[in-house]
Amino acid sequence: MEEATDYRFATMLEPEPEAPIAEIADDPPVQEDIVAAAEAQSSVKPALRTAIRGKRDAMSDKERNSGTRRIVERLLQHPDVHRAKTVLLYASYGSEVTTDDLAKELMKRGKLVAYPKITAVAGLMTLWRVKNLDALIPHKMGIRAPDVTRSTPIEPITVDCVIYPGLAFTKGLWRLGQGGGYYDRLSTKIADNCARIGVCFETQIVDDLPHYGHDAQVHWVVTEATVYPFVPDPPVIIPVAVHKVPEGRIEESSHPEPQAKDQGASAAIAENATIAASPTDLSLSLNMTDKS
Numbered sequence: 001m002e003e004a005t006d007y008r009f010a011t012m013l014e015p016e017p018e019a020p021i022a023e024i025a026d027d028p029p030v031q032e033d034i035v036a037a038a039e040a041q042s043s044v045k046p047a048l049r050t051a052i053r054g055k056r057d058a059m060s061d062k063e064r065n066s067g068t069r070r071i072v073e074r075l076l077q078h079p080d081v082h083r084a085k086t087v088l089l090y091a092s093y094g095s096e097v098t099t100d101d102l103a104k105e106l107m108k109r110g111k112l113v114a115y116p117k118i119t120a121v122a123g124l125m126t127l128w129r130v131k132n133l134d135a136l137i138p139h140k141m142g143i144r145a146p147d148v149t150r151s152t153p154i155e156p157i158t159v160d161c162v163i164y165p166g167l168a169f170t171k172g173l174w175r176l177g178q179g180g181g182y183y184d185r186l187s188t189k190i191a192d193n194c195a196r197i198g199v200c201f202e203t204q205i206v207d208d209l210p211h212y213g214h215d216a217q218v219h220w221v222v223t224e225a226t227v228y229p230f231v232p233d234p235p236v237i238i239p240v241a242v243h244k245v246p247e248g249r250i251e252e253s254s255h256p257e258p259q260a261k262d263q264g265a266s267a268a269i270a271e272n273a274t275i276a277a278s279p280t281d282l283s284l285s286l287n288m289t290d291k292s
Helices: 031-040 044-057 061-077 079-083 100-108 182-187 259-276 279-291
Strands: 086-088 112-118 125-130 136-138 144-146 152-154 161-164 168-170 195-199 220-222
Touching (some): 044 168, 061 079, 061 100, 061 220, 112 144, 112 182, 161 182
Parallel strands (some): 086 112
Antiparallel strands (some): 125 152
8 A cells, every 4th residue: 555655666767868959040030031932932923024024014104104194084983082181192203103193183183182101110101281383203123102301191091092103003903013112001991991092004903813811902903994893884774664545546436346355455455564664664654643
């Protein structure tokens, strides 16, 4: 009994083998290696950017100018732009769709127009409202940005409509940007009911794009050819006039035998006419019945 409870008589356990010591690499990974590894997961994007930028640059000035005018017209007619009080534009650069004429027209219509400004923090932009295009000055990489001495800072949550630039879009509303992630981060800060409209030339529309959890979709894509997603106009229903059979017409017939059949057919015609008639015709029919 003592042996069963005395630890001195318990079975001796063999010690567990020691785990091998992991070798430390001479050159531990640095931040640049981590960034390069993440970029390697989407290595198709840089190739797409190069190809589509080349297609856009290959457009003639005439094609680009006429396409830009049509895009601006479509944007000014868009209900989300019409309803917006504050619109965030991008300062066009290179062969992008030009937004200067759009900005001027929006200002004429009493809209508040804002532009983004890239900061020293990677992926972060601040937003500034401008009163005229003279407040835009050359900034990083030659891209115009608001002069903070002549602009008013605003919060992303106050923007009603964002016009997104992009190297490519799909008909499914996915976007391919320059790779900095600025607009993806901005999309997490604007209101849920803020309209997101991408603009590009039709040559920049592609069938598919690689996208990940951080990539943001837009609500609309406007090109010189159409607006995606394409929503066809509802069919136009043309009302058909139904002529009612005058009362007493059957009684004047000189063929008394088929009179019952004719009355049944007239009743069916009258019933169908009541069902198929427009609300106006239906009210008239009811009034005639009351009078009779």
